[in-house]
Every structure is written in structure tokens, then in C-alpha cells.
Amino acid sequence: MFCKPFFGAALLTASYAALAASDGDLAAIRSQINELKQSYEQRISQLEKKLAQAESKVAQAETTASKAELVANEARLNVRQPQTSAAAFNPEISLILSGSYTYLKQNPAERRLQGFVPSNGELMPENRSFSLGESELAIAANIDPMFRGALRLALAPDNTLGVEEASVQTLGLGNGFNVKAGRFLSGVGYLNELHPHEWDFSNAPLPYQAFFGNALGMDGVQARWLAPTPIFMEFGAETARAMSFPATDESKSKNGLMSASAFVHLGGDVGVSNSWRGGISYFAAQPKDRSYDDPLNGLNNSFSGSSRTWIADLLWKWAPDGNAGKRNLKLQGEYFRRSEAGDLLVDTAASAQQGSFRNTQSGYYAQAVYQFMPNWRVGYRYDRLNSGSANVELINNGQLTAADLPLLENFSPRRNTLMIDWSPSEFSRIRLQYAEDKTRPEATDNQLWLQYVMSLGAHGGHRF
Amino acid sequence: MKKLRFFCAFWLLGLISGQAAATLNVFATVPEWAALVKEIGADKVAVYSATSAMQDPHRIDAKPSLLAQARGAQLVVANGGELEIGWLPLVLRDSGNAAIQPGRPGYFEAAVHVAMRDVPSVLDRANGDVHAGGNPHIHLDPRNLLKVGEALTARMAELDPANAEAYRAAFKSFAGKLQAAIGRWEGEAASLRGIPVLVQHSSFVYLAAWLGLKETATLEPRPGVEPGSAHLASILERQKVVPARMVLRAPYQNAAASQWIAAKAGIPVVVLPFTVGGTPEAANLFALFDETIARLLKASR
Known part of the structure; x- marks a missing residue:
């Protein structure tokens, strides 16, 4: 009751004051707002200052960080100490795996190179249908500053183990010399030194099959000398025990040198896009009791005498700007000529008739492999052999007729081969190959291969 | 004789x-x-x-x-x-x-x-x-x-x-x-810092680290393996989320993949000299970097 009138009066006064005091109070409010404004501006400018400081600190931090990175890298470089480990001197190990599916129109057991003594090499394809190729295990390392050693084992699909290569070679003998000893593939020709997984086709060219049994292996010594010339000029000589065809000595009873070879290789570049290598090689051997089975008459015969082989080889590679990654072309050809003279022992098991024997045989192959886009290549190869007419004393003097030695009858085996392969990386390759094989007069064999070749482990070298 | x-x-x-x-x-x-x-x-x-x-x-x-x-x-x-x-x-x-x-x-x-x-x-x-x-x-x-x-x-x-x-x-x-x-060079290339790029092969890792370029993807699915269409398509998808500004390639590398992705994504292909002699301008080590930065700057504008 006391409150009510007071409250009413206060309300009245206030409303009056609001109306009446508008001028003076407005100025006060304005100044308050100005104060507010000023204080906010101050704060903003302080914040801006702080921001700028922070930004400069960030920039400083960035430069410090990059400096620190440099120092850290430096430090990392300095403390990169190898761990002590017995495995630290592990050699380079690599493994080649291969396998194929083969379709052959003719029975592979009847395959032969008419007119040529069997070379005991692997006359692939041996099997129809699926077959495992040779698995190659290679181990190599520097032995000490002077020597390097290499071992290459071939695990054949029939579960046998073969020593393809076991050699030591000098490292930096100096003056362009290199010496190799042990079991190795001879440096004659071009393809001879390449292992099957490095071939551009699934099988060896006919001349290699006929004259060397796929490849000329040696148990001996090789010396090479690279001439100090701007053009590549290499001279080589080898001498070896008669280990493999055509230098077979089955009795292993002879001292001294039984086979020897010499070769010259030349090579160089033509412009930036072309490079080439050519060579002349000579191989001489004294085969002793080199026996062979004639599959056509079931007789075992043997030859003793001298065997001389000449090889001319040429390899030409083209790639635009020398950049083989996109497109490249590889042309390759080799010519073989072999003269053998000595004694032929016919039917060693029974009649054992002996007479002089002389024959000159030749053969060549030429191939082109074109990489038309990355990872894909196509290739064509033509092989031809000329068996020559053997001069056999036993036939000349009428003791035998030509029909008694049917394998030596004159013929020119030949073959056309086409292939396409796909290599998703340099470690794997899948190849489809078709061959029209006319190596014997009575039949033409159509052969289809689907093959894989893969390598794992140490990075192999890109041979020219 | x-x-x-x-x-x-x-x-x-x-x-x-x-x-x-x-x-x-x-x-x-x-x-x-x-x-x-x-x-x-x-x-x-x-x-x-x-x-x-x-x-x-x-x-x-x-x-x-x-x-x-x-x-x-x-x-x-x-x-x-x-x-x-x-x-x-x-x-x-x-x-x-x-x-x-x-x-x-x-x-x-x-x-x-x-x-x-x-x-x-x-x-x-x-x-x-x-x-x-x-x-x-x-x-x-x-x-x-x-x-x-x-x-x-x-x-x-x-x-x-x-x-x-x-x-x-x-x-x-x-x-x-x-x-x-x-x-x-660091001054000239300051504006390149943080720019997202695609590369053909991991050839430019040190360049990117030096200039602060961000590599968002490599056209090769794995080092030394040629780019395949599936991988390129996935890069194109990623391009929608993290848009790279250009594709970098060295002169010796195959042009097809980088051109395809550049056309699809609407970004330029930059062929960097990569080494001395890679382009006619890159005649020595100094020119190599001059030319590399000039080409990057031109493409980033």
C-alpha cells in the first residue's frame, strides 16, 4: 500500500526524464560508443600485431625446419653405418623359371636335322603338352679385388642337375685384358654366350642346334683383350678340354689342348639411334670317338678327326634417340660353316668298318624382333642349313651304299618362326611362338609354343 | 705386307x-x-x-x-x-x-x-x-x-x-x-609452393621436395611399370577430389599416358628437361633449372 504510489511516481519521473534529458544524454551515449569503438579498434590492431608476429614466427619456423632437415639429412648421411652381419657378404642370387605348353603336329620323337650328325644338345621341343623348362639358379659375387666367381646350375625338368657355368674371371687385370677359367659358354658368335632365358625365341636357331648342340660350352680358359680404340674392337682366344659337341672326347684320355677358338668382335654406334656389333669366330677341335646313333637304321657310328667351324655374326639395334623403352628394332644374323675330316667308324657294335670321311656343312639364321609399343614385341626368324654331300670312303669303295648311312644323306633343313611376346616388366616375359619346321624331308611340323620366362632375385645385366 | x-x-x-x-x-x-x-x-x-x-x-x-x-x-x-x-x-x-x-x-x-x-x-x-x-x-x-x-x-x-x-x-x-x-630460383619459384602435380614416373621427387610441389599421384602404377587404363581412370577419379594443376614428364618418357590424363582433366602437360640437353634451352646445369622453373611457372599461371 505504501509502495504502489511510489512506484507510480518513479515511473512518471523516469518517462519525463527520458523525454526531457535527450540532448545531454545522447552526447554521453555517443561518447560511450566512441570509447567502445576505440577500445575495439585497439584490440583489433593488437590482434593484428599478434597475428603478424605469429606469421613471422611460422615463417621462421619453416626456415628453421628446412635447415633442420638439411642438418638431419647430413647427420643421417654421416651415421649410415652398416650393421655387422654374417649375411652382409651374401652373393647375388638369381633364379630363372620357365615353362611352356607345346602343340606339335608331328611326333617329337621322330624329329631330326636330316643330313646332320646329332649334336646331343637339347633339341627342343622335346615334349608335347605342358612341360617345365630348365630352372636356372645363378650365384655370383666378387671374390676379392682380383677375382669374381659365378655359378649357374640348370635344374632340368627330369630332376637332374647340370652345371651350366662355373667360372672365375679376373677383375681389372688392366690394359683391356680379362681372363676367365672354369666352365663357361664360349665367346664365339653372338648368341652362344646368351642363356636360353635371354633368347628372343623359345628355341635355339638351327645352326646352333646342328653345329654346337644349342651352345658351345667349354671347360678351359678364355682370354679377351679390348683394344684401346674409340671403336669397339675385341680379340679373344679360348682353349678347352673337349667337353661338348663337336669336340667330344669320350675316353678323356688325352693330354694337352683338344679344342681352341679365336674371335674378333667389332662394334660401335651410328648416330644416336643405331648401334651394332659384328664378328668373326673360329673354332677347331679334335673329336675322338665321337659317337652318334643314326635313328633311321639303328646303328651306332663314331667319328675321329678334325672339326673346324667358322662363324660370322652381325647384330644391329635401332631405337629412336637410342631410347629402347618405347620402340626398338633388333636385327640379328649368323652364318656357320664347318669342315670335318677324319675317320668314320660305322656300326661300332658289330661290323665296325672304318674309312675316311670328309664333309663341309653350312647354315645360317636371320631374325628381326620389333618392339612396337612398350612391353610388346613381335619377331620373325628364318633358319636354313645345308648338309653338304659327305665324302665317305666306305661308300666310294663300295663297301657300303648311301642307304646304309641314311642320316648323312644330303638335305637342307629350314624353318620359319614367328613370335609375339609380352613383358610387363623386365623380369617377366610371356611368349607365343609358331614355327613351320621343315628339318626332315618326309614331314613338315607345325609347332606352337606358349612359354613363360621369369627371373627373380639379383638384377641381371642388359647384354647388348 | x-x-x-x-x-x-x-x-x-x-x-x-x-x-x-x-x-x-x-x-x-x-x-x-x-x-x-x-x-x-x-x-x-x-x-x-x-x-x-x-x-x-x-x-x-x-x-x-x-x-x-x-x-x-x-x-x-x-x-x-x-x-x-x-x-x-x-x-x-x-x-x-x-x-x-x-x-x-x-x-x-x-x-x-x-x-x-x-x-x-x-x-x-x-x-x-x-x-x-x-x-x-x-x-x-x-x-x-x-x-x-x-x-x-x-x-x-x-x-x-x-x-x-x-x-x-x-x-x-x-x-x-x-x-x-x-x-x-627459390625466389622465382615461391609461388609454386604447395601446387599439386601429377608425375609420370617418380623422377621429380627431389625437385618437388626442393620447390614444395605436392605430388598427388604417379601415372605409373608402380615404378618402371607402364601406366594402364584402370590406374589412369582411378587417378582421374582422385583428380575430382584433389585436383592437380599439371602433369610432369621427362622427355624420354612415353607421352601417351600424360596426354590422355591431361586432356581428360583439362590440365597442361609440362615436359621438363629432366637433365642437361632435355630441351634445347637446357644446355647446362644453370639453364636446366632456369628452364625447369620457367616451364613450371608458365603452366601454373
């Missing part, structure tokens, strides 16, 4: 003495190190570069011309980091040249003198052609040239003491010029 033999002997002698005569014979595996040797050695050296900028240094054959050149070399300057693993060991072994075998003073590897990037923690070829030591394309960070150059100068001085002072002086002046140029 006698005359011919005499002539042959004379010719061979001429060839031998012609090579051995004046200068330090250097066999460099790649053009950038040949250029660096030239900066340090000037007229005191004869440099042979085993490869050109148009060639993929991974994919070289041990061809006869390389053997012939290695035979007469007194110093081999290799990149190292397994870049030349496919061909250099063969060339060195078959050259019959004792002086340039690994471990001898005549064999120099650049990569051991710098800190390598992208050192893989897992070594498995399922990841492509990986290099155990790390990414070997070290030269596109010019600060690495200083480190390699310093070590190389020391090596050249060791092999050719008669010209040691000249090598040191030449390197000092080269390093000074390079230091100044690095400052200039």
Missing part, C-alpha cells in the same frame, strides 16, 4: 697416344654428371656421357661403344643408387680397365654423397622396379649438386694432382654461382 703392318702399328699407336695424351678421361653415365665434371674440369677433362637426355637411364644395354669408352676412362662418374644396375656393372667388368672398378679411386658414385629420399622400407619387386637405396634421381635438387660437386672435385684432384688447384678453383666459382642461383 710389311708396309701394311707398319701402317697398322702406327695407326694403333696414334689411337693409343691420342687418348692418353692431354686430359683426364671421364666416363659419366648420365648427362647431368657429365655437365658437372665439365664445370669442374673445364678444358682439363674429356667427358663422355654414356646416355643422353632422350634415353631412359634405367634401360640401357651394355653396348660396344660404352665398352670402348670405358676401356680408356680414368674416372667413371656414376649416379649410383642402382640407377645403372642393369648395364654399368657389365660395362665395368668387360672393359678390362682396372682403374675404374668399384672401390678404386677411378669409380665415383654421386648418390652416396647425398641423403636419399623415398628409401623403401620393404624390398619387393611386387612394388615395381624399386631401388633399395632410395629414389636415385637426386640431381634435380640443386643443393645436391653442391655436395656431389665437392666430393667429385676432391676425387678429380686425387686422380689428377697436376690440375688439382684448377679443379678446386673452378668448383669454388661454380659453387658460388650456384648458391646465388639457388637463392634466385
Whole structure:
């Protein structure tokens, strides 16, 4: 009751004051707002200052960080100490795996190179249908500053183990010399030194099959000398025990040198896009009791005498700007000529008739492999052999007729081969190959291969 | 006959003495190190570069011309980091040249003198052609040239003491010029910092780290494996989320993949010189970086 009138009066006064005091109070409010404004501006400018400081600190931090990175890298470089480990001197190990599916129109057991003594090499394809190729295990390392050693084992699909290569070679003998000893593939020709997984086709060219049994292996010594010339000029000589065809000595009873070879290789570049290598090689051997089975008459015969082989080889590679990654072309050809003279022992098991024997045989192959886009290549190869007419004393003097030695009858085996392969990386390759094989007069064999070749482990070298 | 033999002997002698005569014979595996040797050695050296900028240094054959050149070399300057693993060991072994075998003073590897990037923690070829030591394309960070150059100068001085002072002086002046140029390049390329890019092969890791480029994807699904359509499509998808501004490629690399992705994504392909001689402008090490930065700046505008 006391409150009510007071409250009413206060309300009245206030409303009056609001109306009446508008001028003076407005100025006060304005100044308050100005104060507010000023204080906010101050704060903003302080914040801006702080921001700028922070930004400069960030920039400083960035430069410090990059400096620190440099120092850290430096430090990392300095403390990169190898761990002590017995495995630290592990050699380079690599493994080649291969396998194929083969379709052959003719029975592979009847395959032969008419007119040529069997070379005991692997006359692939041996099997129809699926077959495992040779698995190659290679181990190599520097032995000490002077020597390097290499071992290459071939695990054949029939579960046998073969020593393809076991050699030591000098490292930096100096003056362009290199010496190799042990079991190795001879440096004659071009393809001879390449292992099957490095071939551009699934099988060896006919001349290699006929004259060397796929490849000329040696148990001996090789010396090479690279001439100090701007053009590549290499001279080589080898001498070896008669280990493999055509230098077979089955009795292993002879001292001294039984086979020897010499070769010259030349090579160089033509412009930036072309490079080439050519060579002349000579191989001489004294085969002793080199026996062979004639599959056509079931007789075992043997030859003793001298065997001389000449090889001319040429390899030409083209790639635009020398950049083989996109497109490249590889042309390759080799010519073989072999003269053998000595004694032929016919039917060693029974009649054992002996007479002089002389024959000159030749053969060549030429191939082109074109990489038309990355990872894909196509290739064509033509092989031809000329068996020559053997001069056999036993036939000349009428003791035998030509029909008694049917394998030596004159013929020119030949073959056309086409292939396409796909290599998703340099470690794997899948190849489809078709061959029209006319190596014997009575039949033409159509052969289809689907093959894989893969390598794992140490990075192999890109041979020219 | 006698005359011919005499002539042959004379010719061979001429060839031998012609090579051995004046200068330090250097066999460099790649053009950038040949250029660096030239900066340090000037007229005191004869440099042979085993490869050109148009060639993929991974994919070289041990061809006869390389053997012939290695035979007469007194110093081999290799990149190292397994870049030349496919061909250099063969060339060195078959050259019959004792002086340039690994471990001898005549064999120099650049990569051991710098800190390598992208050192893989897992070594498995399922990841492509990986290099155990790390990414070997070290030269596109010019600060690495200083480190390699310093070590190389020391090596050249060791092999050719008669010209040691000249090598040191030449390197000092080269390093000074390079230091100044690095400052200039970093200034010019400041606007490139943070720019997202696609690369064909991991060739530009050191360049990207130096200039602050962000590599969003590599066209090769794995190092050394050619780009396939499925992988390119996935990059195009990612491009929608993280849009790269350009595709980088070296002159020797296949153009098709980078052109396809550039056309689909509407971004430019930038062919960087990658090494000395990669483009007509990139005639020496300084021009290499001038040209690289100019091309990046042009594409980023």
C-alpha cells in the first residue's frame, strides 16, 4: 500500500526524464560508443600485431625446419653405418623359371636335322603338352679385388642337375685384358654366350642346334683383350678340354689342348639411334670317338678327326634417340660353316668298318624382333642349313651304299618362326611362338609354343 | 705386307697416344654428371656421357661403344643408387680397365654423397622396379649438386694432382654461382609452393621436395611399370577430389599416358628437361633449372 504510489511516481519521473534529458544524454551515449569503438579498434590492431608476429614466427619456423632437415639429412648421411652381419657378404642370387605348353603336329620323337650328325644338345621341343623348362639358379659375387666367381646350375625338368657355368674371371687385370677359367659358354658368335632365358625365341636357331648342340660350352680358359680404340674392337682366344659337341672326347684320355677358338668382335654406334656389333669366330677341335646313333637304321657310328667351324655374326639395334623403352628394332644374323675330316667308324657294335670321311656343312639364321609399343614385341626368324654331300670312303669303295648311312644323306633343313611376346616388366616375359619346321624331308611340323620366362632375385645385366 | 703392318702399328699407336695424351678421361653415365665434371674440369677433362637426355637411364644395354669408352676412362662418374644396375656393372667388368672398378679411386658414385629420399622400407619387386637405396634421381635438387660437386672435385684432384688447384678453383666459382642461383630460383619459384602435380614416373621427387610441389599421384602404377587404363581412370577419379594443376614428364618418357590424363582433366602437360640437353634451352646445369622453373611457372599461371 505504501509502495504502489511510489512506484507510480518513479515511473512518471523516469518517462519525463527520458523525454526531457535527450540532448545531454545522447552526447554521453555517443561518447560511450566512441570509447567502445576505440577500445575495439585497439584490440583489433593488437590482434593484428599478434597475428603478424605469429606469421613471422611460422615463417621462421619453416626456415628453421628446412635447415633442420638439411642438418638431419647430413647427420643421417654421416651415421649410415652398416650393421655387422654374417649375411652382409651374401652373393647375388638369381633364379630363372620357365615353362611352356607345346602343340606339335608331328611326333617329337621322330624329329631330326636330316643330313646332320646329332649334336646331343637339347633339341627342343622335346615334349608335347605342358612341360617345365630348365630352372636356372645363378650365384655370383666378387671374390676379392682380383677375382669374381659365378655359378649357374640348370635344374632340368627330369630332376637332374647340370652345371651350366662355373667360372672365375679376373677383375681389372688392366690394359683391356680379362681372363676367365672354369666352365663357361664360349665367346664365339653372338648368341652362344646368351642363356636360353635371354633368347628372343623359345628355341635355339638351327645352326646352333646342328653345329654346337644349342651352345658351345667349354671347360678351359678364355682370354679377351679390348683394344684401346674409340671403336669397339675385341680379340679373344679360348682353349678347352673337349667337353661338348663337336669336340667330344669320350675316353678323356688325352693330354694337352683338344679344342681352341679365336674371335674378333667389332662394334660401335651410328648416330644416336643405331648401334651394332659384328664378328668373326673360329673354332677347331679334335673329336675322338665321337659317337652318334643314326635313328633311321639303328646303328651306332663314331667319328675321329678334325672339326673346324667358322662363324660370322652381325647384330644391329635401332631405337629412336637410342631410347629402347618405347620402340626398338633388333636385327640379328649368323652364318656357320664347318669342315670335318677324319675317320668314320660305322656300326661300332658289330661290323665296325672304318674309312675316311670328309664333309663341309653350312647354315645360317636371320631374325628381326620389333618392339612396337612398350612391353610388346613381335619377331620373325628364318633358319636354313645345308648338309653338304659327305665324302665317305666306305661308300666310294663300295663297301657300303648311301642307304646304309641314311642320316648323312644330303638335305637342307629350314624353318620359319614367328613370335609375339609380352613383358610387363623386365623380369617377366610371356611368349607365343609358331614355327613351320621343315628339318626332315618326309614331314613338315607345325609347332606352337606358349612359354613363360621369369627371373627373380639379383638384377641381371642388359647384354647388348 | 710389311708396309701394311707398319701402317697398322702406327695407326694403333696414334689411337693409343691420342687418348692418353692431354686430359683426364671421364666416363659419366648420365648427362647431368657429365655437365658437372665439365664445370669442374673445364678444358682439363674429356667427358663422355654414356646416355643422353632422350634415353631412359634405367634401360640401357651394355653396348660396344660404352665398352670402348670405358676401356680408356680414368674416372667413371656414376649416379649410383642402382640407377645403372642393369648395364654399368657389365660395362665395368668387360672393359678390362682396372682403374675404374668399384672401390678404386677411378669409380665415383654421386648418390652416396647425398641423403636419399623415398628409401623403401620393404624390398619387393611386387612394388615395381624399386631401388633399395632410395629414389636415385637426386640431381634435380640443386643443393645436391653442391655436395656431389665437392666430393667429385676432391676425387678429380686425387686422380689428377697436376690440375688439382684448377679443379678446386673452378668448383669454388661454380659453387658460388650456384648458391646465388639457388637463392634466385627459390625466389622465382615461391609461388609454386604447395601446387599439386601429377608425375609420370617418380623422377621429380627431389625437385618437388626442393620447390614444395605436392605430388598427388604417379601415372605409373608402380615404378618402371607402364601406366594402364584402370590406374589412369582411378587417378582421374582422385583428380575430382584433389585436383592437380599439371602433369610432369621427362622427355624420354612415353607421352601417351600424360596426354590422355591431361586432356581428360583439362590440365597442361609440362615436359621438363629432366637433365642437361632435355630441351634445347637446357644446355647446362644453370639453364636446366632456369628452364625447369620457367616451364613450371608458365603452366601454373
